Amino acid sequence: MDTEAPHTQRGHSSSGTGEERPRSAFSRARGAGADGETQEAGAAGSGRQLTWRRAGLLGVVCTVFLLLFSNFVVQPFLIPSRSMEPTFAVGDRVLVNKLAYRFGEQPRRGDLVVFDGTGSFVPESAGRGPVGGLVHGAASALGLAEPSDTDFVKRVVGVGGDDVVCCDAGGRVAVNGVPLAEPYLYPGDAPSTVPFRIVVPLGTLWVMGDHRSQSRDSRDHLGEPGGGMVPVEKVIGRADWIGWPLARSGGTGGRHG
Structure with a gap:
């Protein structure tokens, strides 16, 4: 009797199962x-x-x-033109103090202000599309792109109620009959080659560039609606410092420079 055959068969059968072999x-x-x-x-x-x-x-x-x-609080503003030389040069990053007029203080003569010129220096327009405007606005806010086409930086020459004349007998700009000392003017520039006499309406500003021969400012909009006056409510802030380049960093030489 082959007693081993069943065991052998069971052995072969067990080896064919899905059980894992020892490793x-x-x-x-x-x-x-x-x-x-x-x-x-x-x-x-x-x-x-x-x-x-x-x-x-x-x-x-x-x-x-x-x-x-x-x-x-403070916004970097990239200077795109020569209109404010020698105070600001092309490529300067100016730091604009947005708190300067936030608590009741008003712009004064000599202040360097950044303002939205829509409706005064430039007509109302559609401008950039919503997406393009958002991207450009963010880059401009960080000082990485030129400011909006409607933003300007100028020096306040007259405030509400001032009688501003150019030029007096000495060829100077006079405010309320007092000639202005303007050491900030670009060397060789006349105070103005455009004669004018205006009374600044209350709540507005008469502004001019320091490089008078290269600046489109209030003088260039005398015959337009608003007469070149900038509403105080359109002022974004005061340009108090130059942040870049480092060789030019420091106060701007304005009233608070």
Whole structure:
């Protein structure tokens, strides 16, 4: 009687099942090593992703903070033209103090102001599209792009109620009969080659550039609606400092320079 046959068959049958065969110690070690390396690689990848997320979040927070700061406190303003030489040069980053007139103080003669010229220096227009305007506005607010076509920087020469004349017998601009000393004028420039006499309406400003021969200012809009006057409510802030380049950084030489 073949008593081993059933055992042999059961043995073959058991080897054909889906049960896992025992592995050698080397095989187990190699598998464990591969699993460990995979886990380490996964952990490293997760760490890198977390670092990038944190960096991205930090960048967003910093950008939002700078935008809020520039919208309400101090805004960099890129000088795009020669109209304010020698006070400001092309490419200067001027820091505009937006709190200067926020608490009741009014612009005074000699102040360097940044203002929205819409309706006074430039006509009302559609301007940029909403997306383009948003992107350009953000870049301008950070001082990375030229200001809006409707933003200007000039010096206040007359305030509401002033009688401003050019020129007196000495060829100077006079306010309320008093000739102005204008040491900030571009060397060689006359105070004005355009004669005028105006009384500044209350709530408005008469403004001029320091480089009079290169500046389109209140004089150029005398015959237009508003007569070249800038409403005080359109003033964005006072240009108190030059932030860049470092060689020119410091006070602007205005009333508070």
